Amino acid sequence: MNILNILDEIEKVDGEIYERLSPRRSAMKDFFNVGKKISMAALPLALGSMFQKAYGQTNPSTVNDVLNFALALEYLEYNYYNHALTNSTITFPTSASNAAITTIRAHERAHVDLLKSALQITGADGYVDADFDFTAGGAFGDVFSNYQTFLKVALAFEDTGVRAYKGQAPILKGNAVLTTALQIHSVEARHASHIRQMVAASLGVALKPWISYAANGNDTGISAVDAVYAGEQNTVQAGIEINGLGGASQTQAAESFDEFLTGAAVKTIANQFIKTGKKLA
Amino acid sequence: MKNNELETKSELQDERLLNSTVGRRSFLQYAGASAAAIALVAAGCKKDRGYENPTMDGATLDFKTDIGVLNYAYALEQLEAAFYIKVASAPPSAFTAAQKAYFQDVQFHEIAHREFFKKALSTAAIGSLEVDFSSIDFTSASGVLAAAQSFEDLGVAAYNGAGVRITTTDYLVLAGKIVSVEARHAAWVRDQISNGTFADLNSLTALGANNSAGLDGALTPDKVLAIAGKYVKTKINVINL
Numbered sequence: 001m002n003i004l005n006i007l008d009e010i011e012k013v014d015g016e017i018y019e020r021l022s023p024r025r026s027a028m029k030d031f032f033n034v035g036k037k038i039s040m041a042a043l044p045l046a047l048g049s050m051f052q053k054a055y056g057q058t059n060p061s062t063v064n065d066v067l068n069f070a071l072a073l074e075y076l077e078y079n080y081y082n083h084a085l086t087n088s089t090i091t092f093p094t095s096a097s098n099a100a101i102t103t104i105r106a107h108e109r110a111h112v113d114l115l116k117s118a119l120q121i122t123g124a125d126g127y128v129d130a131d132f133d134f135t136a137g138g139a140f141g142d143v144f145s146n147y148q149t150f151l152k153v154a155l156a157f158e159d160t161g162v163r164a165y166k167g168q169a170p171i172l173k174g175n176a177v178l179t180t181a182l183q184i185h186s187v188e189a190r191h192a193s194h195i196r197q198m199v200a201a202s203l204g205v206a207l208k209p210w211i212s213y214a215a216n217g218n219d220t221g222i223s224a225v226d227a228v229y230a231g232e233q234n235t236v237q238a239g240i241e242i243n244g245l246g247g248a249s250q251t252q253a254a255e256s257f258d259e260f261l262t263g264a265a266v267k268t269i270a271n272q273f274i275k276t277g278k279k280l281a
Numbered sequence: 282m283k284n285n286e287l288e289t290k291s292e293l294q295d296e297r298l299l300n301s302t303v304g305r306r307s308f309l310q311y312a313g314a315s316a317a318a319i320a321l322v323a324a325g326c327k328k329d330r331g332y333e334n335p336t337m338d339g340a341t342l343d344f345k346t347d348i349g350v351l352n353y354a355y356a357l358e359q360l361e362a363a364f365y366i367k368v369a370s371a372p373p374s375a376f377t378a379a380q381k382a383y384f385q386d387v388q389f390h391e392i393a394h395r396e397f398f399k400k401a402l403s404t405a406a407i408g409s410l411e412v413d414f415s416s417i418d419f420t421s422a423s424g425v426l427a428a429a430q431s432f433e434d435l436g437v438a439a440y441n442g443a444g445v446r447i448t449t450t451d452y453l454v455l456a457g458k459i460v461s462v463e464a465r466h467a468a469w470v471r472d473q474i475s476n477g478t479f480a481d482l483n484s485l486t487a488l489g490a491n492n493s494a495g496l497d498g499a500l501t502p503d504k505v506l507a508i509a510g511k512y513v514k515t516k517i518n519v520i521n522l
Contacts (some may be wrong), residue, residue: 096477107480110495166457170450182441182460183489183496189464190480190497197472208386209469211463237458238451240400246362246392256390257458258465 010081063177064119066168070181072114072280074129077157078112082107083129088144095145099196101154104179104191111184118177121255127179131278139224139272156225158192159211160269163228189258213254220225227269231259320334339516340407344502347449349521352407353502354456355398358437360512361389361432363486368425375422380473387429387466411514426474433467438462438488438498439505463498 070261081101084090092098105155112125134143134153143149166187172178193209200207205221212219235243235253262271267280274280335368343349365388372381399406418424440460447453468479480497482490488498500508506517 060408069377097360097449100477103477103480107482107495110493114494114496151515162461166454166461169444169453169457173450173453174445174448176445178445179499180496182444182457183491184501185457186441186460186464186497187482187495189461190468192424193465193468194472194479197469208383210386210390210465236399238401240397240456242397245400246389246396247394248389252386252389253393255386256393256462257455258461260454 033133062171063174063175066171066181067177068166069168069266069280070096070184071112071119071121073124073128073161073266073270074108074111074115076132076273078105078108078163079127079129079132080134080153080157080273081108083134084144084150087129088150090144090150093147095204100194104154104195107187107191111187114180114184127274127278131275132273133275134273136224136272145243148199148202151195151202152220152222152225154194155192155199155220156222156228156266156269158188158195160191160228160261161188162258162261163168163261164266166258167262167266169260208255210255211258213251217259227265230261230265232258327406338411340517341518341520342407342502343520344446345521347447347452348402348405350443350446351398351402352405353443354408354440355395355402355406356513356517357436357505357509358391358398359410360412360427360509361436362388362395363410364414364417364428364432364512365391365420366433367414371419373420373422373425374378376425380422383469384429390462390466408515410517413512413514416511423474426470429449429470430474433463433470434485434488434498435500435505435508436463437467438485438490438500439502441497441499442489442501442505 015258070102082105085098085101087106087126116122116125134139137151140149140153143153162185165181165188168181169178169185172181196207196209199205199220207220209230211229213233213235215233216226216228216229217234218226218229220229233254234257235241235250242248242256243250245253248256271279285416291348318518342353342356344353365384369381369385369388372384376384384501414428417428437460440456440463443455444456444460447456471478471481482492482495484495486492489500490496490498501522503522506519510517
């Protein structure tokens, strides 16, 4: 796929395409220069936001807002795993546990790079390790020396990530960006599933790979992360009661649908781990 | 017939484009019509041209509206539910107690998804699909796990690929609520087969995944149905894709 060819094709039927995309042709040349550097995978993201601006279906700033929000969360996750793997005294019990965290770190880094590319951010990362307080003000004081504490915070991050992307989907509705966001969303869900199994194995608890029923939504038994699971106890979808449907128990009904979090709720959770001055507004 | 009319319309638009008389702003409309024309081929409209049997048999997924997308999801959930019901009713003897319990859970999740779509679609729902699991050895733990992995990974790619077609916000959110549960299933099943493969994106490139970008699978409905087809006896017609 060649973005220049695509734009040329569109120009044949829409002579004003360049003016729609940017008031100045020179600006489009700048975009081309960036476009050549954008990775293939990021193209749908970049094109999606560009055409949305050009044809003005919805508020042009919204898609970029979502991408920037997602990028901040990916910075949080990437730096967390990177810190654990490179600058901690955590003892990973098995090579498999270390390998799993390494795999997850690689995906989070890939997400950071993809979103930076889509947003045409070519410079340094917007957030670095020093911008975060992964102890959340001391609530998880031994997060980088105690493997179990490390897993608990990882669990909260992954389940939050899944809920965060889900909550932004309506803003991306009908946009090519949505597909890419969904592709990140389900990778986060795969991570969450595996981290849950790691927590179950390490803590010796019956935590399932999927979010099970609890009266307050939090099935992890870690009360410090209640906000991450708020509403997960829901069993009514689009007005249809799932509890009892096809023989599903209340537990299975809650498990069968994940719930979303609003951007505001996600920011509150994320800001517990972000230092003053860099908190999400 | 509907299909022929649509095709004729597409051909007319083709001609207009060739003659360069198409309005500038019609480009995107043209692109849509072109996609529909491709879908008509996929829908196997040759059969309809025989004029012998004017009504399509089997189930028809009309992707013109959200109803078609929901029926598509309903079809896939029917397939998954049928598979897990069969596994849960007589699990492979080599399954551990934990595996039996979780397959029981997954069975009820998939049944819940199936019944949810059936209720939500009401009279617009397609009928029950007849499945064909003759290629799966239900007595073999590895056979069942491999099939479960295929269904779950495909399910994730299907929802990821269909999301952009959904125009109703509530339905889009619901699809999102389901797909992450399918991804949790997929990761768990994969770890049962080989621990640590929960998100082995390199193994999912055929489903549209991209490991270097950290992206899961995403496939268009025609591709998903082509893969799922071997498990479905009922003819599935696709129109307006």
